[in-house]
Amino acid sequence: MRLKLISCEVLYREMCAAAARAPHQVDVEFLPKGLHDLGGAAMCARLQEIADRADPAVYDALLMGYALCGNGVAGLASRALPIVIPRAHDCIALLMGGRERYQVYFENNPGVYYRSTGWLERGENMDQSILGIVKDKTGASYSLGELIARYGDDNGRYLFEEFSSYQRHYRQLTFIATGLEPDGRFEEQAVAEAARRGWQFDSVRGDLRLFEKLVGGEWDENDFLVVPPGWRVKPVYDGGIMDKEPIP
Amino acid sequence: MSDLYDAILNGNAKASAAATRTALEAGAAALDLVQREMIPAMDEVGRRFECEDYFVPELLLSARAMKAALELIRPLLTSSGAQPAGRVVIGTVKGDLHDIGKNLVASLLEGGGFEVIDLGSDVSPERFVEAARTNGANLVCVSALLTVTMPGMKAVVQAMETAGLRPKAKIMVGGAPVTQRFADEIGADGYGENAAVAVAVARKLVAAPQPA
Numbered sequence: 001m002r003l004k005l006i007s008c009e010v011l012y013r014e015m016c017a018a019a020a021r022a023p024h025q026v027d028v029e030f031l032p033k034g035l036h037d038l039g040g041a042a043m044c045a046r047l048q049e050i051a052d053r054a055d056p057a058v059y060d061a062l063l064m065g066y067a068l069c070g071n072g073v074a075g076l077a078s079r080a081l082p083i084v085i086p087r088a089h090d091c092i093a094l095l096m097g098g099r100e101r102y103q104v105y106f107e108n109n110p111g112v113y114y115r116s117t118g119w120l121e122r123g124e125n126m127d128q129s130i131l132g133i134v135k136d137k138t139g140a141s142y143s144l145g146e147l148i149a150r151y152g153d154d155n156g157r158y159l160f161e162e163f164s165s166y167q168r169h170y171r172q173l174t175f176i177a178t179g180l181e182p183d184g185r186f187e188e189q190a191v192a193e194a195a196r197r198g199w200q201f202d203s204v205r206g207d208l209r210l211f212e213k214l215v216g217g218e219w220d221e222n223d224f225l226v227v228p229p230g231w232r233v234k235p236v237y238d239g240g241i242m243d244k245e246p247i248p
Numbered sequence: 249m250s251d252l253y254d255a256i257l258n259g260n261a262k263a264s265a266a267a268t269r270t271a272l273e274a275g276a277a278a279l280d281l282v283q284r285e286m287i288p289a290m291d292e293v294g295r296r297f298e299c300e301d302y303f304v305p306e307l308l309l310s311a312r313a314m315k316a317a318l319e320l321i322r323p324l325l326t327s328s329g330a331q332p333a334g335r336v337v338i339g340t341v342k343g344d345l346h347d348i349g350k351n352l353v354a355s356l357l358e359g360g361g362f363e364v365i366d367l368g369s370d371v372s373p374e375r376f377v378e379a380a381r382t383n384g385a386n387l388v389c390v391s392a393l394l395t396v397t398m399p400g401m402k403a404v405v406q407a408m409e410t411a412g413l414r415p416k417a418k419i420m421v422g423g424a425p426v427t428q429r430f431a432d433e434i435g436a437d438g439y440g441e442n443a444a445v446a447v448a449v450a451r452k453l454v455a456a457p458q459p460a
Contacts, residue, residue: 039424040424040425040427068395070393070394070395070424070425071395071424071425071427074427089394089395089396090394090395090396102396103396106343106396107343110343110345110370111345111370147305150305151259151305151309154261154262155259155260155261155309155312158261158308158309158312159305159308159309162308162348162351163348165347165348165351166345166346166347166348169345169347169369169370170345235395235430237395237398237399237402237430237433238399241395
């Protein structure tokens with residue numbers, strides 16, 4: 001098969017490693033991490049635009065290197081190519097090898113901030129400019145200096161405080177080591193970040209099975225949603241996370 | 249419009265407090281300031297947000313300016329015996345620590361004349377029920393930012409039901425991944441697509457006639 005993979009850049013190393021060993025020819029297109037900041041509907045609209053560019057004469061299926069991602073794939077429609085999406089809430093579940101393991105970890109470890117190679121090295125360098133107005137919409141990605149320049153000293157400081165206040169509720173930083181790291185540098189960065197923020201640190205071993213199955217064409221019902229042409233993704237908020245429904 | 253209206257619209261907290269003081273010293277009635285200046289200003293902020301002229305930072309700054317005025321006005325409202333528009337219990341759902349949106353909605357509801365009991369973040373269904381019962385709340389607002397914590401909203405609806413607090417107390421849900429469809433599925437009474445519309449939805453919910 002020839003497969004087209006559209007993936008968030010946060011999963012860069014994991015997707016590249018899986019695609020390199022895939023039994024199929026996989027063309028990979030990475031998109032900026034900042035797409036998430038657009039919010040569900042706008043993120044989906046951008047994904048749809050890019051998905052619609054995949055030529056059905058060339059590809060057998062379109063793979064998504066995404067999860068439900070804050071409803072960023074809710075409503076994503078298959079036009080001519082089947083779309084395959086792992087059943088997970090977000091990339092942390094993908095990196096952990098499945099939603100079940102993530103759910104257990106999430107419930108037993110409240111207030112965790114997650115890191116992986118992608119979360120540490122991606123998001124700044126890739127051209128995020130296609131996202132245009134995103135920063136203005138959320139404001140949350142501005143630095144203190146940018147906020148002061150834009151809103152004045154008093155209001156800038158207030159906004160920075162508001163946008164970073166959620167971090168006070170976090171208690172722990174968990175690094176997900178997939179085994180693809182060249183050495184200990186990423187984990188060291190994560191340890192240092194946890195210390196800087198005064199959080200506990202935990203390291204868990206990731207699992208690349210969903211990446212391998214995605215590019216390997218092993219799309220069983222339990223782990224993947226396959227959306228045939230004429231159907232679209234519908235979030236369900238139960239164990240299966242998403243389902244398909246006919247495009248009205 | 250007045251200085252207070254402008255200060256809120258421009259997100260200037262100091263000017264807002266100063267304009268409030270000046271107006272009160274000149275003999276303005278507290279309730280008039282709320283109804284003729286603050287609520288119209290926040291309605292205009294909401295309108296600008298809707299047409300993407302304002303974004304989240306502007307919303308936060310206007311809410312802050314409104315609170316600065318409200319702090320001066322609230323004691324006068326209380327002593328004059330003015331009744332709140334409703335009594336609201338608000339918090340983020342269990343497991344979800346993201347509270348920027350919830351804080352904003354709480355501020356806007358206060359500015360809209362509601363009495364707000366803010367339970368903070370990571371709130372269990374039991375705590376929502378307990379606070380709603382103790383405070384005689386007629387509205388419970390639940391927020392989530394993660395799809396993984398959204399099922400917890402259904403647990404709040406069910407706990408309120410089991411506790412016999414519905415339909416007297418309405419339940420409103422919101423947060424970036426939450427949709428009207430989800431709100432309907434879990435049996436919530438209302439849904440706010442964003443913070444700017446939350447006050448209007450809340451007013452409608454508390455004004456709805458009680459089923460016989």
